[in-house]
Amino acid sequence: xxxxxxxxxxxxxxxxxxxxxxxxxxxxxxxxxxxVRLGMLLGVTGLVLIVAPRTQFLPAVVLLVAVLGGxxxxxxxxVAVAMLVNxxxxxxxxxxxxxxxxIVSILQEDRSVPIPYRGAAYYDGQFALERERFIAFTGxxxxxxxxxxxxxxxxxxxxxxxxxxxxxxxxxxxxxxxxEWAHSIWMLxxxxxxxxEVPDPWTIPSxxxxxxxxxxxGFRVVNLGVNAASVGGNLDQLRxxxxxxxxxxxxxxxxxxxxxxxxDEGARWQLGHEMLTSRLVxxxxxxxxxxxxxxxxxxxxxxxxSEDEMQAGLEELESDLMAARRVAMDAGARxxxxxxxxxxxxxxxxxxxxxxAGRWQxxxxxxxxxxxxxxxxxxxxxxxxxxxVSGVLDDAPDSPYFDWMHVSHLGNEPVAGAIHAxxxxxxxxxxx
Numbered sequence: 001x002x003x004x005x006x007x008x009x010x011x012x013x014x015x016x017x018x019x020x021x022x023x024x025x026x027x028x029x030x031x032x033x034x035x036v037r038l039g040m041l042l043g044v045t046g047l048v049l050i051v052a053p054r055t056q057f058l059p060a061v062v063l064l065v066a067v068l069g070g071x072x073x074x075x076x077x078x079v080a081v082a083m084l085v086n087x088x089x090x091x092x093x094x095x096x097x098x099x100x101x102x103i104v105s106i107l108q109e110d111r112s113v114p115i116p117y118r119g120a121a122y123y124d125g126q127f128a129l130e131r132e133r134f135i136a137f138t139g140x141x142x143x144x145x146x147x148x149x150x151x152x153x154x155x156x157x158x159x160x161x162x163x164x165x166x167x168x169x170x171x172x173x174x175x176x177x178x179x180e181w182a183h184s185i186w187m188l189x190x191x192x193x194x195x196x197e198v199p200d201p202w203t204i205p206s207x208x209x210x211x212x213x214x215x216x217x218g219f220r221v222v223n224l225g226v227n228a229a230s231v232g233g234n235l236d237q238l239r240x241x242x243x244x245x246x247x248x249x250x251x252x253x254x255x256x257x258x259x260x261x262x263x264d265e266g267a268r269w270q271l272g273h274e275m276l277t278s279r280l281v282x283x284x285x286x287x288x289x290x291x292x293x294x295x296x297x298x299x300x301x302x303x304x305x306s307e308d309e310m311q312a313g314l315e316e317l318e319s320d321l322m323a324a325r326r327v328a329m330d331a332g333a334r335x336x337x338x339x340x341x342x343x344x345x346x347x348x349x350x351x352x353x354x355x356x357a358g359r360w361q362x363x364x365x366x367x368x369x370x371x372x373x374x375x376x377x378x379x380x381x382x383x384x385x386x387x388x389v390s391g392v393l394d395d396a397p398d399s400p401y402f403d404w405m406h407v408s409h410l411g412n413e414p415v416a417g418a419i420h421a422x423x424x425x426x427x428x429x430x431x432x
Contacts, residue, residue, distance in 0.1 A: 102289045115352055116400050116408035122164070122199050130162045134196050138227055145170075147240065154240035155233055157194070157226055164199035170241070172223040175201040176209050182218035185423075186242045188234040189253035192340060192405055193225025195412060202409040204253070207416035214420070217429050219249070230257045231320045238327050246332030249428050251419060252324060255340045255390065256405045259371045260313025262364065265302040303363050310367070314374040325385060334428055337386040338419055339379050341393045341411070343404040344368050353399050360404060368404070389418040 117123040137143065142158040147170070156170030166173040172194050187193055187205045195203035201210075205223040208214060214221065224237055231254045238250065275281055277299075285291040321337050328335040343349070343357055344365045357365065372390065379386040392414045393400060393407070400411030407415075423429050 098288060098290045114402065115398070116197075116402055116410055118398065120409060122202065122409075127164055127199065130164055131197070134160060134162065134165050138191075138196065143227060149240055152236060152240040154236040155226055155229065156237075156241060165196060166200055172203060172205070172225060173200045174203070174209055174221050174223050175206040176215070177220045178215045178218075181215075181220035183220075183245065183247040183249070184243075185214070185219050185221045185249045185251060186238070186244070187221060187223055187225065187251045187253065188229075188237055188242075189225045189340075190229045190257040191225065191227040192256065192407070193223065193253050194227060195223075195225065196227075197402060197406055198409050198412060202412055204412045204416045204419070207412055208420055211416065211420040213424060213429050219429065225253075228257060230254070231317055231324070235320050235324045235327070238324050244328060244331035244333050248328075248331070248333040249423065250324070250328045250333055250335040251338060251423075252321065252335065253338045253340055253415075253419075254317075255372065255375055256342055256368075258313060258317045258375075259368050260316075261306050261310030261367050261371065263304045263306050263309070265304055301361075303361060303367070305363060305367055305370075310371060310374070313371070314378065317375070318378050321386075335385055336419075336422065336426075336428075337379070337382075338415075338422075339372075339375050339386070339388045339390050340405075340415070341390045342368065342372075343401045345372060345390055346394055348394075350399055353401060356399075356401060357404065387418075387422050389415060389422075392418045 113123060137158070137160055144155050144157055147154055147156050157167045157172065159169070160167040185205075185208065187208070193204060200206060203223055203225075205221045205225075209221040222242075224234075224241060226233065226237070229237070231252060234252055234254070238244070242250070244250070277285075281291075285295055325335045343353060346353060349357065376388055376390070379388045393411055396410060396414065398410055400407035400409075402408070
């Protein structure tokens with residue numbers, strides 16, 4: 001048991017776990033009074049050691065000592081002794097529950113290769129570690145920065161210097177770019193264009209760059225995907241970051257970041273949410289698996305739907321796209337809007353995909369589907385510069401999805417192929 005604890009817990013938590021285990025000594029048959037009290041003491045101490053955040057560990061120990069000292073002073077009072085024993089029992093039981101929850105979490109953790117990565121030659125321990133580092137990067141204040149190069153403000157990626165995932169000067173690296181080029185294909189979108197789930201050669205822009213007739217016709221492909229960017233943010237990038245020239249092509253890959261109409265009614269239990277996120281409790285919640293589970297239930301957002309907000313979002317999307325097209329045309333470039341796929345649109349999802357989709361509330365899935373009805377109608381109104389590839393992953397033999405929008409190379413390959421086919425069909429890759 002101690003060896004298992006040392007594998008999954010740090011040294012302080014291990015000592016705490018063994019102390020909590022000591023609580024059992026108080027329940028042994030024919031246990032004497034001293035053993036009962038020793039077990040209770042070990043249970044309380046273990047709970048403090050396991051759950052107490054480092055910033056509050058010393059105050060927690062001081063409080064524990066004060067309680068035990070006060071208990072010793074009041075030991076002559078049977079009521080006081082009973083109260084102290086009850087508190088100790090409660091803390092000890094909470095410690096046992098906390099330990100049990102952590103064990104269940106460890107047992108439930110899937111340590112196998114994620115389904116979207118199965119069969120991927122690039123997926124190994126090194127990439128998994130770099131992927132974890134990139135996930136941490138996306139949650140940091142280094143994720144992006146506001147820039148203005150003289151043509152207007154825009155949001156650019158922060159630098160990420162990995163061996164397989166690289167972002168330099170705000171731009172995700174595109175593999176196999178030609179040393180010389182006559183024109184550029186500027187690819188804009190959100191995190192699904194940035195493609196932080198795969199190494200540089202497997203992003204949509206890299207796969208398009210490697211496609212027939214791209215480099216040979218003098219085109220280099222540039223990945224301007226930015227996490228959480230809507231089409232409005234892409235418009236700012238087009239004005240400020242992209243250096244458009246005559247003959248260039250702009251591809252805007254979007255849809256999921258322009259979903260509108262969701263109204264957040266607050267947490268399921270607002271008072272509990274406020275308690276768990278308070279300055280006093282939040283550091284403990286971050287360390288306690290039990291409190292995390294409680295928080296998932298208490299903090300679940302209550303969503304409702306607003307038709308007016310959705311319609312306003314559709315109008316904003318179409319307006320931003322038309323403005324982006326004007327920017328491209330003014331520079332002598334062409335623009336293609338590509339409506340991207342998402343998991344909720346699949347007519348026949350696999351068992352894995354049904355379980356994955358079930359992580360989101362049914363109302364959220366309906367809101368996404370309702371938005372996409374509007375996106376598809378808009379795309380149909382502008383066939384000369386818009387295309388719908390939202391169904392391109394419907395027949396994928398293996399699921400590419402990590403969540404409802406992000407995919408591995410299994411999704412990027414069909415999407416890049418569809419974009420390449422559309423550009424070729426329109427003659428936009430021809431020599432000029």
